[in-house]
Amino acid sequence: MRCEGMPLIYFDNAATSRIKPEPVYAALNYYLREIGTSPGRGSYKLSVQASRMLYQSRKTVADFFGIPDSSCVYFSKSSTESINLFFNGLLSEGDHVIISCYEHNAVLRPIHSLSENSGVTYSVLTDDDLYSQDLSKLEKYISPHTKVVALTLASNLTGQLVYRREIGEFFKNKGISVFVDASQGGGKHLINMSKDSVDYLAFTSHKDLLGVPGSGGLCCLAELKIPPLIQGGTGLFGDLYMNPEVYPEAYEAGTLNMPAIWSLKAGIDYVQENEEKINSKEKQLTELLVEGLKSLPNTIVYNADKPRVPTICFNVRGKKSNEVVHILDQNDICVRGGIHCTILAHKTLGTVQTGTIRASLNYNNTSEEIEKFITCINEIR
Amino acid sequence: MRCEGMPLIYFDNAATSRIKPEPVYAALNYYLREIGTSPGRGSYKLSVQASRMLYQSRKTVADFFGIPDSSCVYFSKSSTESINLFFNGLLSEGDHVIISCYEHNAVLRPIHSLSENSGVTYSVLTDDDLYSQDLSKLEKYISPHTKVVALTLASNLTGQLVYRREIGEFFKNKGISVFVDASQGGGKHLINMSKDSVDYLAFTSHKDLLGVPGSGGLCCLAELKIPPLIQGGTGLFGDLYMNPEVYPEAYEAGTLNMPAIWSLKAGIDYVQENEEKINSKEKQLTELLVEGLKSLPNTIVYNADKPRVPTICFNVRGKKSNEVVHILDQNDICVRGGIHCTILAHKTLGTVQTGTIRASLNYNNTSEEIEKFITCINEIR
Numbered sequence: 001m002r003c004e005g006m007p008l009i010y011f012d013n014a015a016t017s018r019i020k021p022e023p024v025y026a027a028l029n030y031y032l033r034e035i036g037t038s039p040g041r042g043s044y045k046l047s048v049q050a051s052r053m054l055y056q057s058r059k060t061v062a063d064f065f066g067i068p069d070s071s072c073v074y075f076s077k078s079s080t081e082s083i084n085l086f087f088n089g090l091l092s093e094g095d096h097v098i099i100s101c102y103e104h105n106a107v108l109r110p111i112h113s114l115s116e117n118s119g120v121t122y123s124v125l126t127d128d129d130l131y132s133q134d135l136s137k138l139e140k141y142i143s144p145h146t147k148v149v150a151l152t153l154a155s156n157l158t159g160q161l162v163y164r165r166e167i168g169e170f171f172k173n174k175g176i177s178v179f180v181d182a183s184q185g186g187g188k189h190l191i192n193m194s195k196d197s198v199d200y201l202a203f204t205s206h207k208d209l210l211g212v213p214g215s216g217g218l219c220c221l222a223e224l225k226i227p228p229l230i231q232g233g234t235g236l237f238g239d240l241y242m243n244p245e246v247y248p249e250a251y252e253a254g255t256l257n258m259p260a261i262w263s264l265k266a267g268i269d270y271v272q273e274n275e276e277k278i279n280s281k282e283k284q285l286t287e288l289l290v291e292g293l294k295s296l297p298n299t300i301v302y303n304a305d306k307p308r309v310p311t312i313c314f315n316v317r318g319k320k321s322n323e324v325v326h327i328l329d330q331n332d333i334c335v336r337g338g339i340h341c342t343i344l345a346h347k348t349l350g351t352v353q354t355g356t357i358r359a360s361l362n363y364n365n366t367s368e369e370i371e372k373f374i375t376c377i378n379e380i381r
Numbered sequence: 382m383r384c385e386g387m388p389l390i391y392f393d394n395a396a397t398s399r400i401k402p403e404p405v406y407a408a409l410n411y412y413l414r415e416i417g418t419s420p421g422r423g424s425y426k427l428s429v430q431a432s433r434m435l436y437q438s439r440k441t442v443a444d445f446f447g448i449p450d451s452s453c454v455y456f457s458k459s460s461t462e463s464i465n466l467f468f469n470g471l472l473s474e475g476d477h478v479i480i481s482c483y484e485h486n487a488v489l490r491p492i493h494s495l496s497e498n499s500g501v502t503y504s505v506l507t508d509d510d511l512y513s514q515d516l517s518k519l520e521k522y523i524s525p526h527t528k529v530v531a532l533t534l535a536s537n538l539t540g541q542l543v544y545r546r547e548i549g550e551f552f553k554n555k556g557i558s559v560f561v562d563a564s565q566g567g568g569k570h571l572i573n574m575s576k577d578s579v580d581y582l583a584f585t586s587h588k589d590l591l592g593v594p595g596s597g598g599l600c601c602l603a604e605l606k607i608p609p610l611i612q613g614g615t616g617l618f619g620d621l622y623m624n625p626e627v628y629p630e631a632y633e634a635g636t637l638n639m640p641a642i643w644s645l646k647a648g649i650d651y652v653q654e655n656e657e658k659i660n661s662k663e664k665q666l667t668e669l670l671v672e673g674l675k676s677l678p679n680t681i682v683y684n685a686d687k688p689r690v691p692t693i694c695f696n697v698r699g700k701k702s703n704e705v706v707h708i709l710d711q712n713d714i715c716v717r718g719g720i721h722c723t724i725l726a727h728k729t730l731g732t733v734q735t736g737t738i739r740a741s742l743n744y745n746n747t748s749e750e751i752e753k754f755i756t757c758i759n760e761i762r
Contacts, residue, residue, distance in 0.1 A: 020413065077462075080634055080635030213419075214640070257458065343621070
């Protein structure tokens with residue numbers, strides 16, 4: 001089957017937002033052509049200007065995620081790198097961590113690796129734990145060694161919001177630090193770390209924040225002092241044989257990807273300036289998609305009743321997810337199938353064998369695209 | 382003092398090559414606007430196309446550095462990250478490493494950190510060791526625990542070539558692996574790993590390879606199996622709780638910076654197509670600079686007689702390096718002063734207190750710029 005005459009429909013925004021706002025491309029090109037130097041690597045004017053732009057970028061990130069001190073924004077290449085920095089640096093033998101059943105492999109794998117190699121242990125909150133109004137259910141996961149709870153802001157698989165303030169407050173009141181992986185939903189302005197009881201947050205540039213790939217980071221409510229993941233040139237205290245205990249520089253050894261960071265700033269600026277427009281468009285498109293998929297006799301839609309970002313997870317009865325992805329691809333529709341780097345979530349949904357199809361939207365999509373998508377799915381037998 | 386009417390003179394190419402060839406900008410923008418998806422993160426056509434472009438990029442890097450198997454190119458954000466991956470993964474308690482007195486902090490610091498925390502030891506080759514024709518001088522550094530020798534291709538401070546094939550062969554014949562940090566000189570086509578006795582090589586995109594910041598990597602003569610530095614989503618084997626032992630994917634968790642990788646490919650293509658032009662221009666400019674600086678009564682030029690890349694290190698008598706950098710900056714000349722993240726080299730030169738001035742050229746510079754530079758230096762009192 002093939003629905004003819006269809007232009008490319010990109011429903012894989014949870015992997016990366018493919019179309020960036022023009023100011024993001026412009027910021028990237030401006031940095032590359034007009035500045036082009038590295039911050040903190042020279043004292044001449046053009047390098048000082050680069051350092052100023054780095055400061056402005058940190059400030060934008062800090063304001064966006066609601067932390068008071070922009071020097072507690074530690075840039076990296078990706079949320080994955082920042083998550084590894086955080087857990088590898090924070091945890092040591094005997095420590096215990098609580099995570100959710102919706103964590104992406106970017107959180108599960110560093111922690112599981114520490115459990116295999118460094119004597120760290122971890123527990124996994126169930127779907128029921130996460131959404132129950134009875135927070136006392138969480139008590140049983142806490143031990144005197146529990147150091148941090150790590151929750152994704154939204155599931156990369158189902159789109160459902162996972163972190164909520166009440167859970168953060170519950171753990172924080174027990175003296176446990178709260179870490180949020182904001183890779184999914186991080187550009188939806190869903191979280192203010194100061195108000196929402198979040199101590200640490202990892203973000204990536206190239207998804208909801210609408211920047212280009214190559215930058216991400218860790219935001220902290222207060223200065224974090226842990227061993228760096230990467231040792232190397234820091235631009236300052238070059239006479240020391242190891243990274244200086246000076247932050248953020250200690251966590252940012254090597255040349256920073258400043259063009260990507262400057263374009264991230266432009267992405268966040270765009271998100272903030274267009275927040276209402278983006279949110280209402282995405283909400284409308286998501287409702288259309290959920291209702292459309294639910295109305296079909298041949299689909300199973302997962303966890304669609306939960307508050308969410310514009311990502312939907314479903315299957316077509318009797319088909320493996322990758323078969324459906326292939327049919328959709330023949331119709332120039334880009335969605336992802338399989339396990340989506342989140343095995344815990346598949347165990348929760350009972351979809352380890354089939355995988356699932358994920359359709360993830362953003363404000364660049366249209367209702368016409370969704371109608372065509374639903375028509376295609378309906379024709380799959 | 383101020384030499385009037387001078388446009389910006391950029392002599393900090395060892396920090397980053399500020400001006401990229403037009404095809405590099407074009408490749409970056411093509412990838413962002415026309416492809417825009419991530420390799421290995423979907424089975425739809427546009428993601429498969431991304432995977433093809435990733436393969437082509439690996440192939441270009443492999444061919445350039447002379448390794449037979451492009452799947453032994455492991456991409457990262459920078460040479461610094463790759464160096465950390467390599468040493469952290471390779472070395473464990475009891476291992477011994479040999480480095481040179483010209484290593485950048487990107488090599489010194491990861492190894493020193495392992496010596497502080499993991500029972501690794503290291504020795505440092507002197508300038509005399511490196512350039513002596515009597516290789517038996519190197520014997521005394523070898524112990525039964527010596528696992529790897531790590532040498533920079535060129536000094537980031539003085540520009541002198543440090544690695545040479547004879548040293549590589551000497552150590553390799555003793556069963557010791559050879560690692561080269563090609564951050565400096567990596568785009569000068571000075572090295573072919575297969576022919577030059579190099580087992581492992583780290584490179585970065587944004588210096589001599591003329592790409593944009595945000596990509597780098599590790600090249601290996603044969604598949605390397607060590608624990609990854611970063612655990613996270615690998616796109617394949619998503620059901621495993623740790624990165625799969627499948628390479629290169631195991632070392633590349635998280636979204637790859639594919640726009641930067643594609644522009645790196647364009648940079649290497651440009652370097653290869655224009656190799657003769659670039660090399661002869663840089664050689665001519667470097668000679669002009671060295672002779673000019675040497676002819677002045679108020680300068681000390683360091684190690685200028687050694688074979689080199691177009692980076693020169695000097696001081697003005699009676700001045701701290703940063704004073705001179707400041708005067709040059711007032712004349713719109715961009716050079717770097719201070720320690721340059723290479724404390725070992727300063728100990729070798731005896732310039733820990735003063736720092737040094739580094740002028741690093743590339744083919745975009747002109748002889749007029751060098752004449753103006755020499756005039757300015759001559760006027761400093």
